[in-house]
Amino acid sequence: MINDKEKLLEVKNLKVEFGKRNKKFVAINDVSFNIYKGETFGLVGESGSGKTTIGRAIIRINPAASGEIIYKGKKISGKIDAELDKELTRKIQMIFQDPMASLNERAKVDYIVSEGLYNLKNYGSEENRKKLVEEALSEVGLLPEFASRFPHEFSGGQRQRIGIARVLVMEPELVIADEPISALDVSIRAQVINLLADLQKQKGLTYLFIAHDLSVVRFISDRIAVIHKGKIVELAETEKLFDNPLHPYTKSLLSAIPTPNPRVERNKKIEIYDPKKSHFDYDQYPPHWVEFEPEHFILANERELEGYKLK
């Protein structure tokens, strides 16, 4: 079914590096995946795994050292012309993790939500801009009057709604949500998850959802990619990944998910991932990114693949 879907974003052999020459650090190494139009693509990994870097490469904050990022058939990594740049700024937007830190304390909500519009100068009249801001605020469940207030007057959940409103006002197609609910309380989390799901339905948005909390990612994602130390190790449809995880790192990550059930938790056994023991001689037989079965990708070498097939 997914095969008929339109590819909105293609990432091909992406590599992102920081630092120069002998101090070079490869943050993302040879990563490839597609995001289909209208889906929620979950990217899961530990801190330092490079999941945020991928998001930042797509939104063109971190340049790609090699490889390509293709948006609707057009290459968007490397040098691009001014017009495409403007278009992408509007169409790809980002929601940040910490609503306490990501809003300008000195600006009113009106300005915060309009900043993207000001940058692109595409809002027409001042009256129209105000209307757009009001619309965006009401779409995220805030009152239009809030436009004249400052961020400190709002709770964490409301602030995250403001963060979402400033994304919506741009009318984006792809929204990169980088840990949008990690900093929120359980009950507020549920509200924001529901809001994101509603907006997706209404506007046909595509989400790249970056998170470390697998239980949240499972709930909202259509497909999940697991990233470890700058490489995606496994990618599959959500339930397939949970039913049949193959890569030892995925297994270890799944085994560590906290469950709200004391009996399960007490008897839980955590699988520890040790690259040296878990893999078959990577020095001699390096791993490849292969499609193990339709829509189920894994990083493995030949010997390991044979082992997976036997199961």
Place this chain on the structure above:
Amino acid sequence: MAQKTIEEIINSEVILSVEDLVIKFNLRGKELTAIRGASLDLHKGESLAIVGESGSGKSVFNKSFMGLLDANGRIESGSIIYKGQDLSKYKTEDEWIKIRGKEIAMVFQDPMTSLNPLKTVGKQVQESIELHQNLKGEEAKKLAIEILNDVGITEPERRYKQYPHEFSGGMRQRVVIAIAVACNPNILICDEPTTALDVTIQAQILQLLKNLQDKYDLTIIYITHDLGVVANVADRIAVMYAGDIIELGSSEEVFFDPKHPYTWALLSSLPQLGIKGEALYSIKGTPPNLFKEIKGDAFAPRNPHALKIDFVERPPYFEVSPTHKARTWLLDSRSPKVEPPLLIKKMQEMGAKRGDIID
């Protein structure tokens, strides 16, 4: 490691007893009631989890046991009895110094900010040994290295000489725990000990705390909003809302047979229980304004099952079992029978089913 049964815990000695505690803060000329008459008995050797959202007062409640309230806060009434002494009457730092560290120690949330970046890790552990255990010099150093080893830091001799920036997040949290344990306390308060950590590291730290609890005979209070952590570590759970403990019971009782509508709502909003493609249950409205006096049940305005009396009179504790009580009028024999929401019924069934297999 044998898990203690709930009966063993309830029958063991009460190590800390809080009664009708009221804590107020002066803020911008107004008065805020952060804790509204909360009571709690802590039993020796147990792991008690205090669950609540930000602003529910769980941190303030625990800070008051160590005299760590901000300068504008005060204990208005109630008592905190520890070893025959009423801590709520303590005024001076000299009095508190006898409690802090030695008797009650704390593990703070963020290991990135709770260590001193200018001192070696070993010195920081040694400092608390020298302060609280009457050891000096080489002896203290030896014990510091031993404790670093206990918290799972490999090559402790070498790591002793390193600075916090040379440690990863998980390792720093181990150091913070080492410092707390080095005080040789009776009670360890862990304030969101794993919130800042990755899931795999989180599981390791929880295991570590359980091991240390056995080895050092600790009573641990976990303050957290993460119900997964709670399910993993807690013998008993106290649910806090708007400055009060609204439900208290064994871990199984609170997860599988919760009684207070707020506990229902909290559990229902977990994504683990949600059905994909459907909206997740979410609690309407916001927590009450603690600057104002709260009438009746604080959760009533957000509670779809609220009764008339919930807006008038504050419910007392109703006993569900000898180990389980909740502050909700729903448990009164005169109130109409209200069925818990569907997701909670699912939890109840889960609890009943697995119970049969175990028995």
